[in-house]
Amino acid sequence: MRRLLRHTVCLLILFSGLWSGHPLYAQQPTQNQLQFEAYINQARSYWNKDTFDLALEELDKAATWAEQQQDDKGLIDCYHYFALINLDMGKEESAQFHNGRAAVFLETNEYPYGTAVHYYINAKILFSEGNYFQAIYMLGEAKSRTNDRNLLNRITLFEGDSYRSIAKYAQAETNYNSLLVNNDPFERDFLRARAYLGLALLDREQDLFPEAIENARNALEVSRANGFTTEYIESHALLTEMFTAANRFEEALMYNRGLMHYKDSVRNIAREKAELETADRIQTEYMQKEIDRQDEQIRDLSESANRSELTAILSSAFLIIISLLAVSLYRNNQIKLKTNDLLQTKNRELHAARDAAVQAMEAKTNFLSTVSHELRTPLYAVTGLTHLLLEENPSQEQKEHLKALKFSGDYLLNFINDILQINKIDAEKLDMLEVEFNLQKIIAEVMNSLQQTAKESKTEMILDFDPDIPSHLMSDPVKLSQIFMNLMGNALKFTKNGEVFVLARLVGKEDDRARVYFEVRDTGIGISEEQQRTIFDSFEQGSIQINREYGGTGLGLTIVKSLLGLFGSEIKLESTLGQGSSFFFEMDFKCKDDLIDDVPFEVTQKEYDFKGLHVLIVEDNKINQVITRKMLAKKEITSDIASNGTEAIEMASSNNYDGVLMDIHMPGISGVEATREIRKFDPETPIIALTAISLDDSLEAFYAAGCNDVVTKPFKPEVFYQKIGENFLEPKLRKTLS
Structure with a gap:
């Protein structure tokens, strides 16, 4: 258990959170402050080498400095470090002692990062006690209080x-x-070593011994190259076990000898003894300091009493009162004991109820993930067949029916997307991006996509964009697009023969931070004061009559409110019944003034000539195979079909394709696993993931496996063809020209 905890400890020691991502001093550091940072850096170096006694010595020096400077946050950091090292050494009682001291300071100091670390330590303690669901919950609390990349x-x-x-x-x-494939600036190799070990353990638990051996060897290679002692030992032990299970005894003996040689070394035995002695000494010193402080307070009170006769009299009276109170307290002691028993019983019941609630949330999340995928698969058939039939010159009457079918399919897909989005937010499955983007381009793209809707409702869309807003901002453009899509779409739905104004104004700019005011205002039906109180609740559209007349799920504004909460912003509303509504909010961005503006930002759709492309379709559903193949044939693209991941790997290795359309969710080998295997022998052929994306799907995992792009099923044909052109055709044309 000690080593299982160890690999999660060192994240705080690489100076990313408490030592580099969170600088202790806003001004130019003094010589003393530089000395404090030197202690911390040296402690980090010792800790990474598993030299715990020396690390504890350096942290003790840092804590002494923080006490002298009355630096509460520095003390919080030091106590957390002591707690983490003691956990690493298997001294949970000592870890809880230091963690408790940090908790006392956190009660009187506003320190979000320190609070995040505190939750993280509690998660580790819960994990060590076997309370895995509660540990996962605590990790969620920690994530919600920090955006430090290394800690995440x-x-x-x-x-x-x-x-x-x-x-x-x-x-x-x-x-x-x-x-x-992490790009952590401090612990890239360490994270890779621990990840390889985790995969090896996963493979071992699933009896996948060849894969377990490969991952353990990778962990050993990274550990040896970087001097990661603990990971080096764990890799040896795991390889010994795996080769023994595979009856490869010579290799098992080789790794076992290496393991025994290290474990039996006198240096390690002496070091572990020194570590325990140092930890005990430091804890004893801190306890003695506390006793000394209390003794000093008693001496001060005693000296004051000697100087004042009145104080002596009052002290005597106070002692008499205390004696009387002691008798009363003694009588009430039995009642308190019974009360404590009741409280402990209730506490156990509350813990059981919390575990049940966590399990219920997990069950809900898994159910919605399954339902989402199962609904998207037949929807793909509905929308795909509708598209194909519309292109086969149907009669006018058939065309009207097909358009109605397409509208119904799109409506159902939007409903599923809204439900999935809400539950992703509730389950904390959404990760915030931090990438550079052009704000005016994002808003223009959303408005361009809604032009057909505006035309149908005879409503004009007007953009008033402040030219002083920096052209290069850092945030999450995908979620920002979702916010504007919901707000503008909502305004168009309730506005006929009117106008929708979109306003963006720079509120202020300081250094590399910019604050922008946004407003979406319409001249539609408006919202009454009573309806405004519940308009942001799920499935709420104001009234049954509005729902019947205008349709929709009633989730759009709920999604907007939840997404803005991720940005630390809040949606506000002003509306007059019959005159229109205004939704507005402010948001902070990090800006990059040193970048050169991109001249064009208009949305452009390219026309491609796909003739001659030959692709591989990986899809287990027979209907989806037929639809995808016909859609490709419409553009004169030839194709082969693989019904599962194993067939896909074999066909990709024996044929040359211009690209692969890879379904993610398949029985047996998943699309992610198949992509990873293909990339081992073919790093060049473009692969597009086709997925009915669910609650647990991670786009980052798709790209990490080797996918070039992702298309969500059921997809719009124009998006499907555009992705094929960008990923399959353009690289082929560039290669031909070169």
């Missing part, structure tokens, strides 16, 4: 271990694989 990577790793402990192998594998 470490939480991802610990979540993988927690999922593996409760046999949720798919989630654990996704977490580990995402860390194999």
